[in-house]
Amino acid sequence: MFERISAEGLAHFSYLVGMGKSAFVVDPRRDCEIYQEMASKEGMVISHIFETHRNEDYAIGSLELRERTGAVIYHGPREDWHYGIVLQDGDRFGFGQLEVRAIHTPGHTDEHMAYALMDNKSGGEAIAVFTGDALFVGEVGRTDLPGPQHLERLSHALYRSLHERILTLGDGALVCPAHGAGSVCGGDINEREFSTVGLERARNPMLQLREDEFVRRKLKEHLDRPPYFRRMESMNLGERMAMSGLPDPWPLSPAEFEGAMREGAVVLDVRMAESFAGAYIKGAINIWIDGLAQYAGWLLPYDRPLALVVADPVQVDRTTRILVRMGYDNIIGYLKGGMSHWLREGREFDRLPTMSVHDLKEAMERDEVFILDPRPAHEWEEYRVPGSHHLFVGELKDHIPEVPRDRIVACLCSSGFRGSMSAAILREHGFGNARNVLGGIGAWRSAGYEVEDGE
Amino acid sequence: MFERISAEGLAHFSYLVGMGKSAFVVDPRRDCEIYQEMASKEGMVISHIFETHRNEDYAIGSLELRERTGAVIYHGPREDWHYGIVLQDGDRFGFGQLEVRAIHTPGHTDEHMAYALMDNKSGGEAIAVFTGDALFVGEVGRTDLPGPQHLERLSHALYRSLHERILTLGDGALVCPAHGAGSVCGGDINEREFSTVGLERARNPMLQLREDEFVRRKLKEHLDRPPYFRRMESMNLGERMAMSGLPDPWPLSPAEFEGAMREGAVVLDVRMAESFAGAYIKGAINIWIDGLAQYAGWLLPYDRPLALVVADPVQVDRTTRILVRMGYDNIIGYLKGGMSHWLREGREFDRLPTMSVHDLKEAMERDEVFILDPRPAHEWEEYRVPGSHHLFVGELKDHIPEVPRDRIVACLCSSGFRGSMSAAILREHGFGNARNVLGGIGAWRSAGYEVEDGE
Amino acid sequence: MFERISAEGLAHFSYLVGMGKSAFVVDPRRDCEIYQEMASKEGMVISHIFETHRNEDYAIGSLELRERTGAVIYHGPREDWHYGIVLQDGDRFGFGQLEVRAIHTPGHTDEHMAYALMDNKSGGEAIAVFTGDALFVGEVGRTDLPGPQHLERLSHALYRSLHERILTLGDGALVCPAHGAGSVCGGDINEREFSTVGLERARNPMLQLREDEFVRRKLKEHLDRPPYFRRMESMNLGERMAMSGLPDPWPLSPAEFEGAMREGAVVLDVRMAESFAGAYIKGAINIWIDGLAQYAGWLLPYDRPLALVVADPVQVDRTTRILVRMGYDNIIGYLKGGMSHWLREGREFDRLPTMSVHDLKEAMERDEVFILDPRPAHEWEEYRVPGSHHLFVGELKDHIPEVPRDRIVACLCSSGFRGSMSAAILREHGFGNARNVLGGIGAWRSAGYEVEDGE
Amino acid sequence: MFERISAEGLAHFSYLVGMGKSAFVVDPRRDCEIYQEMASKEGMVISHIFETHRNEDYAIGSLELRERTGAVIYHGPREDWHYGIVLQDGDRFGFGQLEVRAIHTPGHTDEHMAYALMDNKSGGEAIAVFTGDALFVGEVGRTDLPGPQHLERLSHALYRSLHERILTLGDGALVCPAHGAGSVCGGDINEREFSTVGLERARNPMLQLREDEFVRRKLKEHLDRPPYFRRMESMNLGERMAMSGLPDPWPLSPAEFEGAMREGAVVLDVRMAESFAGAYIKGAINIWIDGLAQYAGWLLPYDRPLALVVADPVQVDRTTRILVRMGYDNIIGYLKGGMSHWLREGREFDRLPTMSVHDLKEAMERDEVFILDPRPAHEWEEYRVPGSHHLFVGELKDHIPEVPRDRIVACLCSSGFRGSMSAAILREHGFGNARNVLGGIGAWRSAGYEVEDGE
Secondary structure, three states: OEEEEEEOOOOEEEEEEEEOOEEEEEOOOOOOHHHHHHHHHOOOEEEEEEOOOOOOOOOOOHHHHHHHHOOEEEEOOOOOOOOOEEOOOOOEEEEOOEEEEEEEOOOOOOOOEEEEEEEOOOOOOEEEEEEEOOEEOOEEOOOOOOOHHHHHHHHHHHHHHHHHHHHHHOOOOEEEEOEOOOOOOOOOOOOOOOEEHHHHHHHOHHHHOOHHHHHHHHHHOOOOOOOHHHHHHHHOOOOOOOOOOOOOOEEEOHHHHHHHHHOOOEEEEOOOHHHHHHOEOOOOEEOOHHHHHHHHHHHOOOOOOEEEEOOOOOHHHHHHHHHHHOOOOOEEEEEOOHHHHHHHOOOOOEOOOEEOHHHHHHHHHOOOEEEEEOOOHHHHHHEEOOOOEEOOHHHHHHHHHHOOOOOEEEEOOOOOHHHHHHHHHHHHOOOOOEEEEOOHHHHHHHOOOOOEEOO | OEEEEEEOOOOEEEEEEEEOOEEEEEOOOOOOHHHHHHHHHOOOEEEEEEOOOOOOOOOOOHHHHHHHHOOEEEEOOOOOOOOOEEOOOOOEEEEOOEEEEEEEOOOOOOOOEEEEEEEOOOOOOEEEEEEEOOEEOOEEOOOOOOOHHHHHHHHHHHHHHHHHHHHHHOOOOEEEEOEOOOOOOOOOOOOOOOEEHHHHHHHOHHHHOOHHHHHHHHHHOOOOOOOHHHHHHHHOOOOOOOOOOOOOOEEEOHHHHHHHHHOOOEEEEOOOHHHHHHOEOOOOEEOOHHHHHHHHHHHOOOOOOEEEEOOOOOHHHHHHHHHHHOOOOOEEEEEOOHHHHHHHOOOOOEOOOEEOHHHHHHHHHOOOEEEEEOOOHHHHHHEEOOOOEEOOHHHHHHHHHHOOOOOEEEEOOOOOHHHHHHHHHHHHOOOOOEEEEOOHHHHHHHOOOOOEEOO | OEEEEEEOOOOEEEEEEEEOOEEEEEOOOOOOHHHHHHHHHOOOEEEEEEOOOOOOOOOOOHHHHHHHHOOEEEEOOOOOOOOOEEOOOOOEEEEOOEEEEEEEOOOOOOOOEEEEEEEOOOOOOEEEEEEEOOEEOOEEOOOOOOOHHHHHHHHHHHHHHHHHHHHHHOOOOEEEEOEOOOOOOOOOOOOOOOEEHHHHHHHOHHHHOOHHHHHHHHHHOOOOOOOHHHHHHHHOOOOOOOOOOOOOOEEEOHHHHHHHHHOOOEEEEOOOHHHHHHOEOOOOEEOOHHHHHHHHHHHOOOOOOEEEEOOOOOHHHHHHHHHHHOOOOOEEEEEOOHHHHHHHOOOOOEOOOEEOHHHHHHHHHOOOEEEEEOOOHHHHHHEEOOOOEEOOHHHHHHHHHHOOOOOEEEEOOOOOHHHHHHHHHHHHOOOOOEEEEOOHHHHHHHOOOOOEEOO | OEEEEEEOOOOEEEEEEEEOOEEEEEOOOOOOHHHHHHHHHOOOEEEEEEOOOOOOOOOOOHHHHHHHHOOEEEEOOOOOOOOOEEOOOOOEEEEOOEEEEEEEOOOOOOOOEEEEEEEOOOOOOEEEEEEEOOEEOOEEOOOOOOOHHHHHHHHHHHHHHHHHHHHHHOOOOEEEEOEOOOOOOOOOOOOOOOEEHHHHHHHOHHHHOOHHHHHHHHHHOOOOOOOHHHHHHHHOOOOOOOOOOOOOOEEEOHHHHHHHHHOOOEEEEOOOHHHHHHOEOOOOEEOOHHHHHHHHHHHOOOOOOEEEEOOOOOHHHHHHHHHHHOOOOOEEEEEOOHHHHHHHOOOOOEOOOEEOHHHHHHHHHOOOEEEEEOOOHHHHHHEEOOOOEEOOHHHHHHHHHHOOOOOEEEEOOOOOHHHHHHHHHHHHOOOOOEEEEOOHHHHHHHOOOOOEEOO
16 A cells, blocks of 8 residues: 545645555644545554654644554654654664665754655665655755754755765655645645656756755745744644544534624635625635635634634535644634625625726826735746735735825735735725735736736 | 435425335436435336426426336326326326325316325325325415416315315325425425325415315415426426436636637526625626526526536536526536636626615615615515515516616615626616625614515 | 434434424434434534433443533433433423423333424424334334333333323324334334324224223233343443444454454354355354344343454444444454455364255154254244244253254254354254254245144 | 556556646546546546557456547557557657657567656656556566467567667656556566656566576466457457446346346356355356456356356445456346345255365375366466366366266365365266365465475
8 A cells, every 4th residue: 555645735745655454654644534544444554653854834643643543653853852753864664575764864954854665575775765845846845944044054964865865765766755736845846746766866956956056046045934834843843732633613603603703713714805805704814725725824823713704615624624734723613604694694794895907007007006916025026017016915914004005005916815815904904995906917917918027 | 215305406305215126206306316326225126207297397307217217207187298108096006015096186287196105004094195286394386387367276176186185195194295495386385394194284374274265365376487487397398308417517717618608608607696796707697506496597598508607616516406407408617716717817807886784774865776676576575675666686687677777776685695686687788886785685674774564 | 304313233213303503313323423414414413312211122322422412311210310311291392493392101111201393383283203112103112121010010001101192192293213123122013114193093003902902912922032131221221431433343364363262252253144154263153234133132242352254344334333232342353354364274164064945854754853943932933844843042052951962953944044043053062963954944935845834 | 637547356557647638548447437537526538548558358448438538549550450549659649748658569469559658847758657568567568468479579579668668768757557466467566556667677577687588488488368368359459339337237036036047147156165165056156256357257158148146235346347347248137135035035056065174184095085276377386285186277167077076076276266166167067076175275284284386
């Protein structure tokens, strides 16, 4: 059994591998019932959990999986890690004819471990390697997270881990990384779903560089670092209880929903921007489902319960799983019957004014508008509408004074989702003139209007 | 095996009953794979299909089910029926120890048949009766559909069918009607999910009346008669091919979707009113999913393909099943990625202006507004906002000249769904001042504003 | 929501009924996850559990369901009941427009409660009645279980409960009993899946009798009373922990399986008689799946773990659920790969000699055979092979000395299942000459051989 | 999307790969609904079907998949192929950024094609190669099927195809073969589920050989060639109708089952050997489910309907899928209620005498027994019980005269399955003294009795 399990939303990959009667999991996700189901269908017990590193971008499910299976957790050397067994480079574990070999591969973090999988029956080379956040398909891991003071040192370390420990495993080894395209853990991960050491050696642009070039490139790298990363790091140190099961958000009547708000619940509205524009509950935070992994960590507090507004009840499970993987466990319910039910009861709501790109163009010509571009810096640097002002949505709250109150504020992102998030934040801060530009720069381009490229 | 299968949306009930190796279905729905699955799980063959009458409110699935199973179709006496075997009152069919007895019960239609189910092992009384559109839980069938010239005669006939043919089956017989609460086929069907002859005799208000009172009540009854009823009647005469399988609407890119529109597809947008308000495709017809059974027949043409806009792809199957049950087979696809995808590509869209009930109140005080109430007549007669004008949404297109163009037109229904449908129609006819009142009279009442009751 | 949930194997029915936001369950089964799933799909909470009586034939799931849902348990008046709230006749509970009314209906037991369901919206009569073990479809409850000293008194009590408390609820009320055909709790329950008070009044043979006739009939009744009933009674007094989840029997290798046997596990082989005959593990008890409800209680000990032999792994879940409902929680595993795997490893096995009915006939003619009929007394009294000796399989172990050791012992039941059980028991006691007659009296009759009827 | 779909039983792998809106399948299995389901879940259309060669060991599903999807079929150059488009070496097909390149790789057959998958976005090397029956994990394809006159030539061709066309694709390319461990298409396929060109180059024992050694080894190879291979070859030339859907075998009562037998149906009993021994229908062929792929082709005729006997109804679907993949479409039903039901009705049956290995040992010592070993030649050559006679079960019918009728014939395979098949065949031919040795040589060894190794 050799299965990759992906965690939708986070572009996170975990692996379940077994032979004979026992199996292991690499970097389990938090809603971990799936591993046990798959293993027991084959009559296997999950006996080992291998972590590649202390993850920053999601809440790892090792504790939950241990709770269910009794498996032992293994990870690299860190003093402040509390719940597992510390490995040394070269430690080996047998699973039938398979063998797992721990390879210390510092770079992304100091304790980072890769795990080579050997098949003793057919020879000495590795057949696969679990590369964690060291090597992705077409990309390598970040080295900036432990802090600027470590950046240069870790970049050198990563270079050596890659060239001396991973590429030396043989071109035929399958590469099994912790993330796929769309992850915040790598800048430009390829969409291809599998790779091999040989393919990476030949094609991964970062592996074509000399050490000095490689390090120079890493020093210049500019990636988001959502504030929730800190939270994940501390959660993943194990200073917590295992979650006992997936939260099961309850359908709340409008009255119950309002009660929850009064008691401190934060409203997360995952509907699309144009639906949110039509009517929303005052104070709601609007993040579309596919944007949760990137933006929830910036906008949602960890210390308050969450109450959901969805377009269809089927979205509750999807939303819950993504939130739980990010460490948001306290999801108390969702609005039963949706916004329409809320409205029929005459409860207070707001509308978010919108503009089309043509409206925006006209307003620009009349010089009536301040264009706020809320995308991450690297997107803005790549291209933008001339005259737009960059204020990343994740940090917008701290920059409110920079936004003018005497004119229309047009929030303009690539397609309208982040514009909606930003305009809603501004409205909360009293900007009655904040508007979301529907369709964003995508629509702007389609209309043939000018876009400015490069830095 | 004794199973009730309901067709969500239409509040239609069908029944699958079997004993030994053969089974029968009463009034099958059109997406009929479920009957065969249930029967073959028990090792039974569906050999008989019993229709209670030529249904007007949905496309019956007898042809489709015969195609799958080879079962023979039976129905009451009508000259123009082409596909089944005509029954006589008293005809009997054995299924193991069970016996089905055809009971001619004119009233709803002339050929209406009820079917009593006897259990010969335990005695002579009926154990259940399939009452079709003659008797519901707490209500009786309509007698107005064949036309005003038949109304009085059929009302007398229904009275006698009920009292002389159905109530005489014994109080202990289970009542199995063709519809539940929410159907357009009965004014006030109870929400209870089962009943018996005894319960109906004791409590059904219509069964407490003398024949003259009963007929007088039926003569005064005022129920919707959607135009699609004619279509269903002719479909159900069998002048058509059996549908070969459930349509499988394809995810269409915005470009493909627009192509389909150019080639004649009608856009059906099933999102909620407030989402539709935020942005919609010009020309789209907005009917929320739970309103399809009641309103699709008024607004959607039968001779053009349909293209869907949904809030979540999971809604496609639900929408398709309801449409198919109403005879709409030509559903070509749905907008992949939803409205946001459409907007990002910069395609043309519109927004539907909305008002809150407070906005409406103010506008009324300034005498700037024409309130259009699009609900069916019987709802309007029950209660309404003073000064509002009644124009049923199903017939709005034919009454456009009655709507003023020089002021705000506030479309106000009970909760906002039908207001949205109406405002969108007006906008299509050039009423830039048409608005939907979000929350409708429900919200109006909650705000403490005045409502006028009775006629 | 009005759902009947049946517990396969035990012919036990429970009911989940809800309106608005809360729901109740009558007599829940022990693998109770289904109630919560169904309720929460409708957005309902299970708030009440009603028990009709202290069940003897299965382990009731009230504790388990309370553990999951927090619902409160209600039951009739008994001093020794520890876990619920004692009801008085006439107590009422509202669930939206529905009302549950407790009706004290002694007879089956002294504390037996029926529950009438009223629909206050439509009138005063009961719409349904949960009759527990007082009234079944075509049969009434046993009155012999509390002991011979109570038999006459309880039979009178049952008569009055039926005629004065249940039949008075109105002919139209749906009858919802705790058991269907095949249960050990009633002699001749009809296979029909539903009934009404009216149908029972008209047809239930026991309800056609006068009180003295009724009591006389009950005094003469002769029903099995498996020894596990005592166990169930004490389990159902609540002197136990709630089971935390369904046991998940593990696939055991032959070596592990043998290890479990050495540590005391009893082998339950649920394969069909002819498969068991081919090869079985020494000491195994052979009860086919559909016979578990009737025979497990006689043959399986409660104080030892169970290890299963199945014909296909899919049978493990089915077997486990039935066992758990009977209070057997300690099911440790099943033989992976089935008997073939066991045989391939060369482990010890036995074969059970069989005879065809023709072999039996010949042996009878040669006067070489002792025919042992292991069916329950009432079956034997109905019909049997001339010259056969009755020894009920459930009590066979206590009657070993009555079986001759000097000739062939042909175990002959109706079809071969119980014959297999009996022959295996005899073989355990050293009867090398015990044989199962394949096909049993069914095959005997088909061959045209003589059968003796009546007492 | 890159998915491997395996066909249980045949150890056959097919692949579904897509990018953007279109997808292709390599070597589809015949129960092909799964490809379309997986593709349409991703919004993709299957537009191309690539066959690696005219398969001999299963009925390829290209026609069925084309019928469902309209996809075009491509295959290598053969004159007698009727239904697809003939490829030339080097033909290319684009699927988004992916490209499929046809590589003529004669060896297994003359027209064999491999297909390299390139990812144009990231460089020029192949990322994967579909190797059909040229290269497996740890093994290479057979070259003996087209006949002894081609063996040497094709072995040379295969060597060159492997070394010059496949190994040159780069060590990093994923190897995607048509078969896994257990297939009749390769002698010693590794159980590992994936491989790469690099791993095969380093470890595949056959790729370590020089051309002359390689050819010499192939010339000496000795593999089964079931007679159904011819049938498959001709089916796979396309001279047939596409199967319109998976057969749905009907539950047959014993009377119906016997009727089917009278009309020519062959009884296939898939129960385990020891169950079959207990009782079976005269004339039944006993092949256990996991043995179907290897033995059905030898024992089941293609021109008669099949009727199944199973241990549990759940086995019907599994059995049907395997049979259909082998071209057996005419599966009319299965015995409802299993053998027990048959027996209860007193229908004719037989028992298959068995021996334990100890019984066999004794009989050998008394010199009363002829040991018939029905395993394939290569297994027999590897090890056997001294004094046993080899007669392969697939060819047993043609060698009946070689079996002595004057003594016990003990059929002895590795575990008892093929012994059961053989003993049943002998019994059909009047050998009342044929017996199956339960547990086979596995049990024999466990008992410590002597086994003879090598040739």
